[in-house]
Amino acid sequence: MSKDEVFVPWTRKELGAPEFNPAGEDLLGTTVSQEIKRELYEALGDSPIGTFVESMAYLLAGLPLYLLYNTSGQLRYPEGTNHFNPKSVIFSPHHHGQIVWSDFGIFVWLAAIVAGCYYWSFAVVFRVYLVPYLWVNHWLVLITFLQHTDPLIPHYRAESFTFQRGALSTMDRSLLGDLGPVMGWIAAHATHGISETHVLHHLTSKIPHYHAWEAAAALRKKLEGAGIYRQGAPGGWMEVYRVLRECKFVEDEGSVVFYKNAYGVAAARPVFAERDDGHDSGIELNN
Structure with missing residues (x-):
């Protein structure tokens, strides 16, 4: 805030x-x-x-x-x-x-x-x-x-803010995924997963986009194990x-x-x- x-x-x-x-x-x-x-x-x-x-x-x-x-x-x-x-x-x-x-x-x-x-x-x-x-x-x-x-x-x-909390105040979304899996696939790969791997980008911006999918999947599994869900519509x-x-x-x-x-x-x-x-x-x- x-x-x-x-x-x-x-x-x-x-x-x-x-x-x-x-x-x-x-x-x-x-x-x-x-x-x-x-x-x-x-x-x-x-x-x-x-x-x-x-x-x-x-x-x-x-x-x-x-x-x-x-x-x-x-x-x-x-x-x-x-x-x-x-x-x-x-x-x-x-x-x-x-x-x-x-x-x-x-x-x-x-x-x-x-x-x-x-x-x-x-x-x-x-x-x-x-x-x-x-x-x-x-x-x-x-x-x-x-x-x-x-x-x-x-x-x-300010009293509750930490870097990790701020970094997790975001959502991964399938860009244009609401138009079907084909459009979702095209949009995701045309933009190098910028919308689909955004939580990862917040936590560590040094991972290149061609490793972001793998890293994002691992991060999502880790977060969901702790009850934190960051996959949006x-x-x-x-x-x-x-x-x-x-x-x-x-x-x-x-x-x-x-x-x-x-x-x-x-x-x-x-x-x-x-x-x-x-x-x-x-x-x-x-x-």
Whole structure:
């Protein structure tokens, strides 16, 4: 909640949802009265058309908005944080020259695009460059969004965060597997298993993609033996739609939090077990 760079959940307060009401709901989102559900749903809205439009906007404009305005990024960063200001809080001082040169290259390329519009026409540039550009952006956002967002993924605040917990706050998914095994096989091999072996990548990014399948299978067996399941539903456009409907906000308090939907109901909850050192250890349990 305080260290991640992107796909950081909105809290109830940040989203502007009605304040938590202990008389009709619990923090874990397991028990919510019908009155509170109606109040939250009316405030947040969750219409199919609205979610579809949100999905399209997210997939097509999500990356430029993140780069320009830190949309869906770390909320503790100051307003106006972006990836083009060399003095931005997201960069270290030694990055200054690299960002300046990167911005220079971007301006040169923008000038080339404008020149292309003048020389060939905007329609030609739109067809041969801007549409493919948005298509690539769409795939990048779809894959990374589904890797890091799901109602079953826990999110940790500073007091409970460890590298291992943060690394396991992700999902492996069969990219386009919802369109059948053939499309799933094509998508997986065309992208070198970037979606299917993502949990492994979080834990150790030094394993090359051509060994990732074998390593991911071994890791999955090890994790499932400990009761940790990180195989999500197949990734695709319908899954983006479902996840956006199920993942609205998290609570403003709690060291381990899960997403709640527009009714204030969470799909999972943390439970705590006493460790040998006397501290609590968060373990997720599905409702």
